[in-house]
Amino acid sequence: AETALYAAKRMGGRRHAFFRPELAEQARRQLALDGDLRAALALKQFRLHYQPKVSLIDFSLEGFEALLRWEKPGHGMIPPGEFIPVAEETGFIVPLGDWVLDEACRQMREWLDAGMEPVPVAVNISPKHLRNRSAEDFRRIIDRHGLPPDLVELEITEGAVMQDLDHALAVLAALKAMGIRVAVDDFGTGHSSLSYLKRLPITTLKIDRSFISGVPQEREDAGIVSTIIAMADMLGLHVVAEGVEKTEQANFLRHHNCTQVQGWLTGRPVPADAACSLLMERLREIA
Numbered sequence: 001a002e003t004a005l006y007a008a009k010r011m012g013g014r015r016h017a018f019f020r021p022e023l024a025e026q027a028r029r030q031l032a033l034d035g036d037l038r039a040a041l042a043l044k045q046f047r048l049h050y051q052p053k054v055s056l057i058d059f060s061l062e063g064f065e066a067l068l069r070w071e072k073p074g075h076g077m078i079p080p081g082e083f084i085p086v087a088e089e090t091g092f093i094v095p096l097g098d099w100v101l102d103e104a105c106r107q108m109r110e111w112l113d114a115g116m117e118p119v120p121v122a123v124n125i126s127p128k129h130l131r132n133r134s135a136e137d138f139r140r141i142i143d144r145h146g147l148p149p150d151l152v153e154l155e156i157t158e159g160a161v162m163q164d165l166d167h168a169l170a171v172l173a174a175l176k177a178m179g180i181r182v183a184v185d186d187f188g189t190g191h192s193s194l195s196y197l198k199r200l201p202i203t204t205l206k207i208d209r210s211f212i213s214g215v216p217q218e219r220e221d222a223g224i225v226s227t228i229i230a231m232a233d234m235l236g237l238h239v240v241a242e243g244v245e246k247t248e249q250a251n252f253l254r255h256h257n258c259t260q261v262q263g264w265l266t267g268r269p270v271p272a273d274a275a276c277s278l279l280m281e282r283l284r285e286i287a
């Protein structure tokens with residue numbers, strides 16, 4: 001969908017366009033928020049929270065997803081849904097996304113240096129970020145912290161791949177060769193066909209929360225979820241269920257051979273210190 005900023009830009013260049021005050025107002029708001037976001041990065045107001053990915057076999061911690069939060073003074077914690085779309089629109093997502101990857105790697109390095117047993121950390125990569133970066137760019141950030149590449153997973157959406165298929169395929173292939181994992185996020189909500197899926201050099205499918213929420217009652221959702229799990233298995237891909245809130249959902253997933261979940265049932269996103277406590281518990285379990 002065309003956004004206000006582009007619409008306004010286009011209108012500015014066209015003498016016969018009608019003036020639409022609500023579009024101009026929306027563009028002004030976007031520009032103001034973009035300025036606030038750039039300032040927030042300089043002022044170090046962004047934080048990462050970490051949500052556990054948990055084994056359905058023994059409920060052990062198998063990884064984290066890093067999720068961005070803006071701690072805006074006087075406004076509390078602002079969730080990503082309220083600013084990522086604008087950052088994506090204005091292009092600020094590129095430096096912001098670089099920061100997220102760098103910060104997740106820095107945090108992991110700190111945990112490793114503190115003697116924690118490593119688990120992979122996933123970072124969300126937006127469509128525009130993917131379009132503007134090469135595999136080497138991502139690799140350079142990971143290398144900066146001396147991390148093994150297979151401790152990092154990049155989560156991309158089907159839309160990000162389809163927007164520029166050739167570039168995405170080249171980047172994904174290079175990432176795979178480097179050992180960096182790639183997951184398709186919100187799987188099932190995009191428009192990628194099975195023939196594309198077969199060609200994508202990825203490691204993981206993350207089943208979108210909207211399907212999980214209907215399981216096990218809704219027949220259609222149950223069918224879609226069990227089919228995605230079977231398809232992932234057939235393609236040799238790892239599969240994760242997102243947004244698991246209830247025991248019945250976990251039971252359904254286990255019954256259909258999905259072995260990893262991420263959701264409120266097994267852990268909400270938490271700040272880095274609480275995530276470190278989870279790593280310490282894990283260390284005790286291993287010992």
Ligand code: C2E
Nearest residue numbers: 067068079080081084100124125126243244245262263264
């Ligand atoms: P996502 O990547 O699909 O992340 C999962 C979202 O679902 C997170 O919301 C998480 O808090 C939420 N969630 C997890 N388990 C449950 C559950 O059991 N029930 C419910 N109702 N929700 C659950 P969050 O943190 O608000 O992030 C929303 C979206 O914002 C993310 O969806 C992702 O697309 C985007 N996002 C977050 N951080 C970043 C980032 O660093 N970069 C980019 N480009 N996008 C990000």
Ligand code: MG
Nearest residue numbers: 065124155185
């Ligand atoms: Mg994600």
Ligand code: MG
Nearest residue numbers: 185186206242
């Ligand atoms: Mg998702």
